[in-house]
Amino acid sequence: MSSSDTLTLTVDDDGVAQLTLNRPAALNALNTTMMTEFSAALRQVTDSGARVLVLTGAGRAFAAGADIAEMRDRTFGDMTDSNHLAAWEELADLRIPTIGAVNGFALGGGCEIAMMCDILIAGAGASFGQPEIGLGIIPGIGGTQRLTRLVGKAQAMDLILTGRRVDAAEALRIGLVSRVVPDDDVLEEALVVARQIAGFSGRAARAAKECVLRADQTTLSEGLLFERRWFHSLFAFDDQTEGMTAFLDKRPARFTDG
């Protein structure tokens, strides 16, 4: 377990890393210190050999967005020279599967970070939104792009242009999250899913993630070719033999990433 001013990180023996945004008094508002520590924590996660990352927030929010107090007096020059908050994007670049366990508010940058996760599990009391319009700005770490890809233009325009919040049930209906569970169960559900994924071949899980993400980046024919190349490649490794032999032997597979 390691803690910094704004984050807590644990990695368990099952290969599941749990990273908690931990500024609950400010509803985990994303400031520069947290971003710097987040970037370092992601390096620790990679170095630890963790197979899945669960990201959550302490207290009554996942994250209520970028820190407005920190941003208010910034100028265009400050923002562009520092590329303000750009390092959050490192979450989307992580090769291992990531699961967002969303408790409470996921607003603005908080919603954008949630959308960088591969699987999103929400507590029933969670709420999502891009309220930047009310602050005289727009989403800045992927909201206009990822939300549109996830829920389509009509819903994305509605949310981004009005700043309205959606509850967990609506988030599930529009395809922003894949599961809704009681608030008290959200982290445990995410950890169960994480342990399940961590028990599979890590190489297959990473390949699956890379292929699904490719769907947003390329044409169907290129995406299908990319998938087929990965599919064929997995036959180069022991985990394919083990997975198929275990099925035929009617026993659980023991993947070794070999």
Ligand code: CO8
């Ligand atoms: N920034 C700073 N402080 C915050 C933030 C925030 N985003 N959100 C909450 N807080 C603080 C409050 O100021 C308050 O502090 P204090 O107790 O010292 O007064 C504390 O957290 C608790 O908040 P509230 O008292 O407001 O709690 P409520 O339950 O009444 O309300 C809400 C909860 C609805 C979540 C409310 O706090 C809220 O509306 N927060 C702001 C949400 C928002 O507008 N988020 C978008 C921010 S902009 C953004 O995210 C842009 C991202 C892209 C930037 C990328 C640049 C490259």
